[in-house]
Amino acid sequence: MTLFSQASNPCRIDGPAGALEALLDAPAELTSGTPLTVICHPHPPDGGSMTNKVVATVAKACVECSGIALRFNFRGVGASEGTYDGGAGELADCLAVIAWARQQRPEAPLLLAGFSFGAWVALKAAEHCTPVAMISIAPPVGFRDFSEVSAPSCPWLAVQGASDEIVDPQTVLQWLEQQLPKPQIIAMPETSHFFHGKLLPLRAHVVTFLKTIHAA
Numbered sequence: 001m002t003l004f005s006q007a008s009n010p011c012r013i014d015g016p017a018g019a020l021e022a023l024l025d026a027p028a029e030l031t032s033g034t035p036l037t038v039i040c041h042p043h044p045p046d047g048g049s050m051t052n053k054v055v056a057t058v059a060k061a062c063v064e065c066s067g068i069a070l071r072f073n074f075r076g077v078g079a080s081e082g083t084y085d086g087g088a089g090e091l092a093d094c095l096a097v098i099a100w101a102r103q104q105r106p107e108a109p110l111l112l113a114g115f116s117f118g119a120w121v122a123l124k125a126a127e128h129c130t131p132v133a134m135i136s137i138a139p140p141v142g143f144r145d146f147s148e149v150s151a152p153s154c155p156w157l158a159v160q161g162a163s164d165e166i167v168d169p170q171t172v173l174q175w176l177e178q179q180l181p182k183p184q185i186i187a188m189p190e191t192s193h194f195f196h197g198k199l200l201p202l203r204a205h206v207v208t209f210l211k212t213i214h215a216a
Contacts, residue, residue, distance in 0.1 A: 002164045003104070004030060004068065013072065017089060018081025022072035022097065023050055025059045035067040035132070035214060036101055037111040040094055040118030040125075043140075044077045044084045054137060057199045061206035065214055068108070072097050074121075077106045087121070087144070094125045110195045111135070111213070112152075116166070116193070118145045126152040133157075135206060136183070138193055140167050141175045155216075156183035159202060159210040162193030184209065 003009060009024045027034070041055045041060075042048030049055075050071040057070035074090045075082030082089065102110065113135035114122030126134055127150050134156040139146070143166075160172045169187065176185050186205050191198045 001075075013097055013100045014174070015075060015080070015082070016092045017075045017083070017085070019074070019076075020072050020081070020093055020097065021050070021079040022070060023059075025063050025069040025071075027063050027066045027068070029066070030068075032105070032107040034105075034108055035062075035065075035111055036105055036108040036135075037062045037067055037069050037113050037127075037135075038094065038098055038101060038122075038184065039069060039071040040114035040121045041071065041074065041077075042114075042115055043117035044074050044090070048117060049073055049077050052115065053199060054195055054202070055118070057195075057203050058113050058115070058137070058206055061203045061210060062111075064203075064207055065210040067111070067210065067214070068105075070097065070101055090117075090121050091113075091124050094121050095128055098125060098129055109138070114139075116140050117144065121150070123152065124151050126154075128152075130154075133209075134183075135159075135209065137202070138164060138167060139172060139175075141172045142168055146175060151179035151181055151183075153181065155213055156181070157186070157206070158183040159186045159188060159205055161193060161195060161198070162187050162189045163191055164193045166193035
């Protein structure tokens, strides 16, 4: 039985600051070309982890679309070794996970996704690799420095809650509108930063996007 053959399988990945705790969610049927999405979680000092409900929702959407979801804990979170590094180390963690995934499944199309702080990490990681698609959920524009974040050249979905109490929705949406190429932007009404009571419609938006990407 291979690592990717189980529906949900914990694993450990070597990172630059030590072993990283990760979780693989896989569909029932796999081929060498089954898409794989690396998902980044919210800000570690604020309790972010790979078990976050939004992160788990994205993972479920990936599997529903016959893809593999690979979520992991940044350094210092859960059983991952190391300590929080303010962003640079977490980006290095993400790149290590991407390198591991590509080594394990070299023919698999790579997608990146992130929620909040994880959205910033995933966008920065895209500058170092070539994902076929990007999913950004509530990117923390105004809390992180987005002045040097480059828009990915791949298809890109951005979802923002219109009632976000953590980041200013208008600041986020304005930044997204200015990107070239511009992402597909979805502003969900009456939706908080953590998508309380809105996980099902969020999942539906991600599924619709992924089905379009996989069909292409």
